[in-house]
Amino acid sequence: xxxxxxxxxxxxxxxxxxxxxxxxxxxxxxxxxxxxxxxxxxxxxxxxxxxxxxxxxxxxxxxxxxxxxxxxxxxxxxxxxxxxxxxxxxxxxxxxxxxxxxxxxxxxxxxxxxxxxxxxxxxxxxxxxxxxxxxxxxxxxxxxxxxxxxxxxxxxxxxxxxxxxxxxxxxxxxxxxxxxxxxxxxxxxxxxxxxxxxxxxxxxxxxxxxxxxxxxxxxxxxxxxxxxxxxxxxxxxxxxxxxxxxxxxxxx
Numbered sequence: 001x002x003x004x005x006x007x008x009x010x011x012x013x014x015x016x017x018x019x020x021x022x023x024x025x026x027x028x029x030x031x032x033x034x035x036x037x038x039x040x041x042x043x044x045x046x047x048x049x050x051x052x053x054x055x056x057x058x059x060x061x062x063x064x065x066x067x068x069x070x071x072x073x074x075x076x077x078x079x080x081x082x083x084x085x086x087x088x089x090x091x092x093x094x095x096x097x098x099x100x101x102x103x104x105x106x107x108x109x110x111x112x113x114x115x116x117x118x119x120x121x122x123x124x125x126x127x128x129x130x131x132x133x134x135x136x137x138x139x140x141x142x143x144x145x146x147x148x149x150x151x152x153x154x155x156x157x158x159x160x161x162x163x164x165x166x167x168x169x170x171x172x173x174x175x176x177x178x179x180x181x182x183x184x185x186x187x188x189x190x191x192x193x194x195x196x197x198x199x200x201x202x203x204x205x206x207x208x209x210x211x212x213x214x215x216x217x218x219x220x221x222x223x224x225x226x227x228x229x230x231x232x233x234x235x236x237x238x239x240x241x242x243x244x245x246x247x248x249x250x251x252x
Contacts (some may be wrong), residue, residue, distance in 0.1 A: 047206060048194050051186025054179035056241040060167035063145040063236065066107060067094075067136030067152050069159040075128045076111060083131040086159040093155035094137050097148035103138035132164065140170070143174045146232040153232075167236040176212065180244035183210070189238040195251075203250030210245045 069090060070083035092105060114128040139145050145165065153160045169175075196201040 004196055010096065013234065020146050028208060031078070038055065047251055048191045050187045050190040050249070052185070052190065052245045052247060053129045053184040054181065054183030054186065054243045054245075055240050056175045056179045056182070058169060058175060058241060060236040060239045061140070061142060062168055062170045063139040063234070064166045065137045065139055065149065066106070066134060066163035066165070067149070067156075068132065068161050068163075070130060070132045070161050071155050071159050072114065072128055072130045074128045075079075076131075079129045079131040080111070082159065083133050087133050087135075089155040089157075089180055090152050091135070093151040094148060095209050097144060097151050098141050099137045099139055099148065103140070107134040107136045109133050132161070134161070141235055142167070145236075145252065146234040148231045149234070165234060166251075167239065169241065170241055172241050174213075175241040176243060179212075179241050180245070181211065182246070183243050183245040187245055191247065191249045195249075202252040203252040205247055206250050207248035208245060210243060212241075212243045 019146050063082075067085050067090060069086040071079045071086065073079035073082060091104060095101060110132045112130045112132075113126050114130055116126050117123075118125050137150055149162060150167070153162065191202055
């Protein structure tokens with residue numbers, strides 16, 4: 001019992017002393033800082049951290065064509081029949097143009113009600129049905145893109161819908177080594193300049209991470225591919241293969 005009493009008295013005394021000390025420090029600190037709080041933060045990052053970008057501009061070697069059909073009728077069965085027949089012709093035109101069957105895949109398929117509002121009955125009534133069937137065809141012989149679009153549009157007739165054409169690189173990884181070298185050079189140049197401006201000596205690399213992207217040109221969206229007998233002209237432009245790195249350099 002006596003030991004517990006002594007321990008309690010010591011604890012009270014320590015708390016009192018600490019309270020006075022903290023209060024004194026707080027008052028002195030505020031006075032020294034002009035009544036402004038002092039914020040202290042710890043940062044575990046040590047060294048110079050920079051981002052580098054490597055970019056390789058190439059000519060696309062594939063075209064992705066979004067094409068399909070849309071049919072409307074008073075019944076689902078008739079709309080589906082029209083769409084199926086037209087789609088078979090479109091796919092036949094694609095394969096005849098050199099597109100491999102395994103490079104054609106369904107993008108979307110839907111059957112929707114067509115409705116209107118009847119002002120007399122004040123109810124929504126069904127007027128028919130619409131069937132949409134879209135595929136994406138990868139065209140590997142890129143200079144035949146316009147010709148293939150024309151053939152598909154002719155085959156599908158008035159039911160043909162061409163959503164867009166976009167271009168890309170089939171195997172972008174073949175350019176990664178060149179882009180990676182450029183990205184590391186960019187990062188080192190930035191770090192060297194920072195070290196010089198900061199009056200410090202750049203040390204060895206302690207950390208590297210990378211990410212890649214292959215942005216393509218803005219897709220060409222089709223308006224009406226069947227309205228004119230003129231041949232469709234398609235230009236692939238260029239594509240940038242981009243690789244980004246983040247590099248941490250030690251400071252000697």
